[in-house]
Amino acid sequence: MDKLRIDKWLWSVRIFKTRTLASNECRGGSVTLHGKKAKPSTGVSIDDLLVVSKNGFNLQFKVLKLIDKRVSAPLAEVCYENLTTEEEMNKFKDWHIGKGKSERREPGSGRPTKKERREIDLFKDDLEYGIEL
Numbered sequence: 001m002d003k004l005r006i007d008k009w010l011w012s013v014r015i016f017k018t019r020t021l022a023s024n025e026c027r028g029g030s031v032t033l034h035g036k037k038a039k040p041s042t043g044v045s046i047d048d049l050l051v052v053s054k055n056g057f058n059l060q061f062k063v064l065k066l067i068d069k070r071v072s073a074p075l076a077e078v079c080y081e082n083l084t085t086e087e088e089m090n091k092f093k094d095w096h097i098g099k100g101k102s103e104r105r106e107p108g109s110g111r112p113t114k115k116e117r118r119e120i121d122l123f124k125d126d127l128e129y130g131i132e133l
Helices: 006-012 019-027 073-077 086-096 114-128
Strands: 031-033 049-054 057-063 080-082
Touching: 006 019, 006 031, 006 049, 019 031, 019 049, 057 086
Parallel strands: none
Antiparallel strands: 031 049, 049 057, 057 080
C-alpha cells in the first residue's frame, strides 16, 4: 500500500474520533499536507508531514506507517511521530489547568434525563467555544 486516504488514516490512528469528523475537518481546511489544504480523498504516504488544527491547537504529525483499520491507542502511536512544538503542547496544558470545579448536582435530583443531558452538552460546547448565551 503506497497511499491511503487522509481521512481514513486520521481516523485509524485516533486523531479524530470518527471518520466523518475527519472528513469534515479536511473539507473545512483544518488539515494541511505539506502546507496545502487536504481534501478527504487526498493520498497520504510514509514520511508525509501533516498539520491538524483541532480545537484551536495546531498539531503536527509525521506519517511513519499506513494503516486503514482503527487500532488501539498504543498500536496507533507507532504509526506517527508527534512533531507538535513544546509551546503548542504547553498551550493546551495552560488552557486546561484551573478551569473550574468539578460538576455537581443537587442531592436527590438523580441522574439527568436524556433531554437534560443534551442541554448540558450544548451548554458546555457554548462555553468551550466562547459563544455568548
